[in-house]
Amino acid sequence: MILGIVVGHVIHTQFDHPGDIGHYFGLLATIFLTMIKMIISPLVISTLIAGIAHMGTGGAVGRVGGKSLLWFVCASFVSLSLGWLMVTIFQPGIGEVIERMGADALKSDAAASALDTGIKTMSIDTFVSHVIPTSIVDVLAKNEILPVVFFSVFFGVGLAAIGDKGLPLLHGIEIISQVMLKVTGYVMVMAAPGVFGAMVAIIAKNGIEAVIPLARFMGEFYFTMAALWVLMILVGFLILGPRITKLISLMLTPVSTAFATASSEAAFPKVLEGLERFGVSKRIASFVLPLGYSFNLDGSMLYCTFAALFIAQATHTVPPVSQQFIMLLVFMITSKGIAGVPRASLVVIAASMAGFGIPVAGMAMILGVDAFLDMGRSATNVVGNSLAASVVAKWESELGESLPEGADLDAVPAE
Template identity: 50%
Template sequence: MNRLFTYFVVGSMILGVLVGWIVNVTMPTEGAAAVADNLTIITDVFLRLIKMIIAPLVFATLVAGIAHMEDAGAVGRIGVKTMGWFITASIVSLTIGLIMVHILKPGTGLNLTLPDAGTTGAAVDTAKFTLRDFITHLVPKSIVEAMANNEILQIVVFSVFVGTAVAAIDDKAPAVLALVEQVAQIMLKVTGYVMTTAPLAIFAALAATISTQGIEVLWTYVKFIGGFYLSLGILWALLIGAAVIIIGPRALKLIAAVRQPTLLAFSTASSEAAYPRTLDALQQWGVSRKVASFVLPLGYSFNLDGSMMYCTFATLFIAQVYGIEMSVAQQVTMLGLLMVTSKGMAGVPRASLVVIAATLAYFDLPEAGLLLILTVDHILDMGRSATNVIGNTVASAVVAKWEGQIQDPEEGPAKT
């Protein structure tokens, strides 16, 4: 069944590109736009279904995972290890993007008609990325409001408090714990229903993009796209290599186990869409439920490896296009700025673009340069979304290894 689903996903990708190309070359611009607009109804509904699932699923799985831990000390211990890995991975991701854009120089000599100097890149609110606003935004005013807005960071904070409180009670509040576990199981079943529509959503998303922008959108910025994907490949190699060193050769089976959620994230350009299947794949591979349910939601807020690499790569690409040289001190400062601002990307529409816009403004780079990457942002978002899945998968497995919470399914069920 899993293999059949993979075939459906791959087939829908191929069919989507083909149909989009046919519409683009056979219909006038207005007609193609109308077709694309109708196709996006399917993708919008699918992503809304995914967002409908995320809040209750994250809350239930995180509370249950923490409640099953021995004590509050276990929560703190795992939390420190998890954040240590996230910070290290963030530094590596940002640095690779910085180094590769200097080596490849994708923006140097690019013959493009630049927008007027007074044109703004996008209507984005960069004020939300101040340190004060980011820290205060972590704590929800209302958990109902946080869930209604899919504020993952706030849901995680509330879930950590609830899960820790349940774990601190002598009998672990069995009725509450049983309810939370049942909610998690129900939401996983709902997720299964939603995921059966994924191939249709993938087809619609690709067909709509190609219909309006044409097949040439895949080649518009060959050097930029190719350079970024090469950088992602290097990051993948480092992440997988680190997993093999820490966990052992069996880590390669984990990467194979998450190929479906990775492909889903790539096709839909949404790492959120892959969350439920990634969580399931981790537990099937052998990561304990309490570690997977704790690390993975945090990863979706703090460990967006692909998105962080994109921020450095795209910002310096824009600087190269305009022939602007940034000093070493400025680039180091940029890495520190992105380290903080990228942690607020979860749940923000076109989050990477917002972070890049904030970075451009901070360093007085032309904000109109944001227009240069808008055309291919969806193509690049596919790669960074898939990388986010791999990064969070590796993080969960590594922390589980450090905690002794990995069990080979062939030897029996995973620990809980």
């Protein structure tokens, strides 16, 4: 990002027609965004079917699983709604410079119209009629995410319902899912060149002043994320009482790890250890935490609405409020199908927002700062999942006393 700013500034100040030169660097971002579109449908259909089928065969639909999923859905809705509320109040996509960048994105999107996903307008009627596919092959070919999700949910439930007879097929789908996660990792190798190209194109075209609205966007998002943290801690205090401070202290190391690496997965072992030290039973911790990593991405949910509507504001494509509420539900559903994907929020945003008339190419505006935002999202996901496991343990009366500092976890008997 920094190198892109420097190179873009040099091009803007030292060359004639800097926008034309920056355009060629912008092709790196176009390649990255196009590759993301390439993986969306196979990634979502394989991971979502496997995840839903496992919920049935793995017993996660029982009492603990039901309570966990209730918490996850409520937490996701709160995160999405908070992101929607704050981006509507702050209006980070409004301003001369950022709107000029948005106009450039619209031109780029028009050139790549053949790659658009979804439909261009959305209402309750069109949503209902569009979400049910007449042919899964057709919607996969067109990369239409809503009907793909609808089919995946039904297929996953049906696969779980037939029990052991479906295990060979489930195993095959899991292999496809693992392959797609690997492919996604390869695609994300293009993230760094894509960020560089996006920043060069933006700065070369608009000058160094383009950094200011992006810095404002980052600051307002982190403020919103801080508000979510306060809300989560407050809810934790209401349920767990003063012990919430002990949980926070135990999570400082995994939260720092997630922030530094921009990966909540990297912090997983330390989160699990911290939960057991907090007194969460091994049974609850080992069940709720992995489920939470798939279904409880509070930081990512917050970012989806904030970033999508930021792009919509900058490109003058803000959908009506009724469609925005539908978009929140779509984000909630599509996010559940790509657990463990690096920079998963980019895939969710690309998969969902085009169906509401928001240009996917507008994501080029946020690519340059997404790495820094991903650090905060990952840390927030860790906080949300540690709180979820602790609350479910409390509800199940499986929250014991915290272990003293330095106590050996292996000495604690398993349930």
